[in-house]
Amino acid sequence: xxxxxxxxxxxxxxxxxxxxxxxxxxxxxxxxxxxxxxxxxxxxxxxxxxxxxxxxxxxxxxxxxxxxxxxxxxxxxxxxxxxxxxxxxxxxxxxxxxxxxxxxxxxxxxxxxxxxxxxxxxxxxxxxxxxxxxxxxxxxxxxxxxxxxxxxxxxxxxxxxxxxxxxxxxxxxxxxxxxxxxxxxxxxxxxxxxxxxxxxxxxxxxxxxxxxxxxxxxxxxxxxxxxxxxxxxxxxxxxxxxxxxxxxxxxxxxxxxxxxxxxxxxxxxxxxxxxxxxxxxxxxxxxxxxxxxxxxxxxxxxxxxxxxxxxxxxxxxxxxxxxxxxxxxxxxxxxxxxxxxxxxxxxxxxxxxxxxxxxxxxxxxxxxxxxxxxxxxxxxxxxxxxxxxxxxxxxxxxxxxxxxxxxxxxxxxxxxxxxxxxxxxxxxx
Amino acid sequence: xxxxxxxxxxxxxxxxxxxxxxxxxxxxxxxxxxxxxxxxxxxxxxxxxxxxxxxxxxxxxxxxxxxxxxxxxxxxxxxxxxxxxxxxxxxxxxxxxxxxxxxxxxxxxxxxxxxxxxxxxxxxxxxxxxxxxxxxxxxxxxxxxxxxxxxxxxxxxxxxxxxxxxxxxxxxxxxxxxxxxxxxxxxxxxxxxxxxxxxxxxxxxxxxxxxxxxxxxxxxxxxxxxxxxxxxxxxxxxxxxxxxxxxxxxxxxxxxxxxxxxxxxxxxxxxxxxxxxxxxxxxxxxxxxxxxxxxxxxxxxxxxxxxxxxxxxxxxxxxxxxxxxxxxxxxxxxxxxxxxxxxxxxxxxxxxxxxxxxxxxxxxxxxxxxxxxxxxxxxxxxxxxxxxxxxxxxxxxxxxxxxxxxxxxxxxxxxxxxxxxxxxxxxxx
Numbered sequence: 001x002x003x004x005x006x007x008x009x010x011x012x013x014x015x016x017x018x019x020x021x022x023x024x025x026x027x028x029x030x031x032x033x034x035x036x037x038x039x040x041x042x043x044x045x046x047x048x049x050x051x052x053x054x055x056x057x058x059x060x061x062x063x064x065x066x067x068x069x070x071x072x073x074x075x076x077x078x079x080x081x082x083x084x085x086x087x088x089x090x091x092x093x094x095x096x097x098x099x100x101x102x103x104x105x106x107x108x109x110x111x112x113x114x115x116x117x118x119x120x121x122x123x124x125x126x127x128x129x130x131x132x133x134x135x136x137x138x139x140x141x142x143x144x145x146x147x148x149x150x151x152x153x154x155x156x157x158x159x160x161x162x163x164x165x166x167x168x169x170x171x172x173x174x175x176x177x178x179x180x181x182x183x184x185x186x187x188x189x190x191x192x193x194x195x196x197x198x199x200x201x202x203x204x205x206x207x208x209x210x211x212x213x214x215x216x217x218x219x220x221x222x223x224x225x226x227x228x229x230x231x232x233x234x235x236x237x238x239x240x241x242x243x244x245x246x247x248x249x250x251x252x253x254x255x256x257x258x259x260x261x262x263x264x265x266x267x268x269x270x271x272x273x274x275x276x277x278x279x280x281x282x283x284x285x286x287x288x289x290x291x292x293x294x295x296x297x298x299x300x301x302x303x304x305x306x307x308x309x310x311x312x313x314x315x316x317x318x319x320x321x322x323x324x325x326x327x328x329x330x331x332x333x334x335x336x337x338x339x340x341x342x343x344x345x346x347x348x349x350x351x352x353x354x355x356x357x358x359x360x361x362x363x364x365x366x367x368x369x370x371x372x373x374x375x376x377x378x379x380x381x382x383x384x385x386x387x388x389x390x391x392x393x394x395x396x397x398x399x400x401x402x403x404x405x406x407x408x409x410x411x412x413x414x415x416x417x418x419x420x421x422x423x424x425x426x427x428x429x
Numbered sequence: 430x431x432x433x434x435x436x437x438x439x440x441x442x443x444x445x446x447x448x449x450x451x452x453x454x455x456x457x458x459x460x461x462x463x464x465x466x467x468x469x470x471x472x473x474x475x476x477x478x479x480x481x482x483x484x485x486x487x488x489x490x491x492x493x494x495x496x497x498x499x500x501x502x503x504x505x506x507x508x509x510x511x512x513x514x515x516x517x518x519x520x521x522x523x524x525x526x527x528x529x530x531x532x533x534x535x536x537x538x539x540x541x542x543x544x545x546x547x548x549x550x551x552x553x554x555x556x557x558x559x560x561x562x563x564x565x566x567x568x569x570x571x572x573x574x575x576x577x578x579x580x581x582x583x584x585x586x587x588x589x590x591x592x593x594x595x596x597x598x599x600x601x602x603x604x605x606x607x608x609x610x611x612x613x614x615x616x617x618x619x620x621x622x623x624x625x626x627x628x629x630x631x632x633x634x635x636x637x638x639x640x641x642x643x644x645x646x647x648x649x650x651x652x653x654x655x656x657x658x659x660x661x662x663x664x665x666x667x668x669x670x671x672x673x674x675x676x677x678x679x680x681x682x683x684x685x686x687x688x689x690x691x692x693x694x695x696x697x698x699x700x701x702x703x704x705x706x707x708x709x710x711x712x713x714x715x716x717x718x719x720x721x722x723x724x725x726x727x728x729x730x731x732x733x734x735x736x737x738x739x740x741x742x743x744x745x746x747x748x749x750x751x752x753x754x755x756x757x758x759x760x761x762x763x764x765x766x767x768x769x770x771x772x773x774x775x776x777x778x779x780x781x782x783x784x785x786x787x788x789x790x791x792x793x794x795x796x797x798x799x800x801x802x803x804x805x806x807x808x809x810x811x812x813x814x815x816x817x818x819x820x821x822x823x824x825x826x827x828x829x830x831x832x833x834x835x836x837x838x839x840x841x842x843x844x845x846x847x848x849x850x851x852x853x854x855x856x857x858x
């Protein structure tokens with residue numbers, strides 16, 4: 001079972017530091033192979049894509065790299081109607097939430113007579129990586145594509161590997177629903193290369209988002225600069241803060257919902273009630289027995305699960321901020337008060353009736369969130385990730401005269417006389 | 430002199446593609462050495478910093494890694510008063526502009542009874558890399574530190590190499606003015622490592638910003654994930670669009686102001702007037718003769734400068750969007766109209782009286798801008814780069830009942846029964 005820590009025990013700081021420092025990912029060193037794949041696609045384009053896909057995904061994509069509209073329609077036809085209806089509800093709610101994230105432009109003239117501000121615009125083309133096989137989630141397609149759509153991105157390009165020529169129909173249905181413009185059956189580092197550099201079939205994009213395996217992550221890291229990338233996602237996490245008012249069976253279900261993702265997922269319960277902790281552990285063991293993905297969940301809970309007992313719930317706040325969890329559930333008496341004191345968390349789920357799974361699917365906020373303590377500096381995916389800001393500056397002759405001398409002084413002080421001169425030449429200085 | 434391209438010539442698409450594809454940076458492969466340095470600092474902390482600084486910067490920092498308040502005061506005392514006054518003006522204007530970038534929180538309850546929104550918070554600790562030697566600019570200290578200050582970052586840590594124990598006093602004065610909290614005399618990959626991993630003297634930060642050489646860039650790329658980083662900056666660029674109403678001498682001065690930065694800087698003039706182009710070339714040659722950094726500027730203009738003649742100014746727009754210049758000056762009759770049609774540019778400088786140098790120093794907008802075509806997907810530095818957003822979700826029992834079935838359907842469809850159960854257990858389903 002999970003480790004249990006007592007925040008009042010003398011060894012706690014060390015034990016907590018160990019928990020924080022835990023490496024949950026085997027960082028497979030695939031960088032050299034990725035470098036070769038990127039160079040190959042850059043040099044040979046489609047031919048390289050076809051060869052690599054044949055070799056790595058055992059799938060012949062000659063002449064059929066792009067998935068056709070007819071294939072999409074056929075895929076949708078075989079999806080369970082309740083799942084399609086759920087996707088439609090999710091789409092509507094995700095769009096409504098993200099529409100509020102649209103930024104506003106600004107343009108103002110200050111007392112010196114300088115007009116300035118900024119203008120937001122959508123990125124012209126975005127690539128969306130979607131994993132194949134078991135980690136292929138239709139909900140993630142919506143969560144990645146819809147903010148881009150809301151941002152106004154005119155061209156959204158999805159790539160998805162089709163190992164042994166198999167595809168998840170619900171993933172295609174989600175892509176169609178979200179308004180993805182092009183879909184190609186290619187994955188791995190070769191798909192990232194195609195999106196970044198372009199090939200005869202796939203025009204390049206300006207930014208690549210979406211989760212992937214070690215090859216995809218290494219490829220994204222390498223093409224960063226040529227294109228923009230989103231965060232490099234790690235294994236998922238939840239931290240639940242609860243007091244004795246919480247329902248232990250519900251908490252256990254929430255911990256297992258996280259643990260079933262991945263053996264490297266991490267679930268942490270922080271509570272001021274040792275009794276609750278015991279009850280949660282018992283409920284969790286009980287529920288594990290009937291969970292289809294019990295092996296994965298049990299391994300995650302055994303290897304990375306933790307229960308931290310704090311003397312008071314107030315003491316949970318610095319621990320939360322240090323862990324900076326991707327998901328934070330607060331099931332305590334004054335959940336809002338506690339939430340207001342937290343600085344670092346990707347998403348907060350408030351109260352007993354907000355299991356994280358609601359947020360994964362149909363809540364509205366994005367489920368692509370910063371992992372591995374990166375909520376200390378990063379945000380979940382949103383509309384701003386698909387837009388960029390251009391600053392605007394306009395001086396009148398008078399305002400140039402007012403500000404010019406200071407610019408000349410600084411240009412001169414920095415040894416950049418050409419800078420100074422570009423101002424002085426206009427002022428006849 | 431610079432290359433001249435005619436947009437109506439048959440070979441133009443190829444020539445323009447070559448211009449776009451130009452590599453202006455020798456990408457020195459320092460990755461292996463950087464990896465060693467990072468590992469050394471991670472393992473040995475301060476001892477490694479002291480050794481590396483002694484070896485690489487020929488500076489003994491034993492017991493004096495941190496720059497004291499007394500040293501800052503002494504540095505400020507030797508700065509030219511006009512430069513200090515100019516910095517103070519710059520500070521006030523940069524702060525006023527960036528204060529408008531502070532984002533707003535949101536919290537609303539929708540028709541389904543779900544409460545949701547987000548909350549922005551400042552990053553708790555930010556590292557600011559400042560280059561030493563000739564590329565050490567006080568204006569950059571303000572441009573990097575002030576948005577963090579406006580964001581509310583409580584701890585801003587600056588690192589700056591002091592080769593041969595020398596420092597730029599105006600850089601220290603700028604840091605003091607901007608309210609930087611700690612300054613350490615260390616640079617290179619070792620400084621990035623110290624900020625990311627922490628040492629006994631330097632507590633770790635959550636994000637690192639600021640420009641640097643190949644070692645710094647490689648180190649930032651490697652620690653990305655452990656901490657956040659800003660963009661990897663490349664050589665600076667300007668694209669000027671002008672018609673025959675523009676003053677050729679002013680344009681030449683602006684091109685040279687950019688070219689004097691770096692032999693790898695790029696200056697492009699796009700115009701519908703071949704006459705103007707000729708006049709600018711003549712003025713540029715004339716001004717070069719008296720420019721202190723003439724050798725650098727001449728090399729930049731010779732190797733990477735370009736003049737593109739377009740039949741109509743309208744034809745400039747797609748060229749601008751493809752180049753996605755860091756700086757875009759528009760000196761034409763209807764500058765605003767043309768500016769409104771541009772999608773990709775880091776910053777736009779409107780009209781004859783707005784030389785880019787004003788924006789470098791005292792305009793107000795940030796001068797840290799996306800280079801190397803990354804304005805296609807990235808923005809200049811701003812307040813949002815020092816904050817992160819936490820999403821908030823709260824279901825009532827009724828709204829969970831309304832949304833629950835869709836979440837259960839999607840969890841089941843994705844093979845994540847534990848997700849479905851965390852909802853159904855609350856609904857007694």
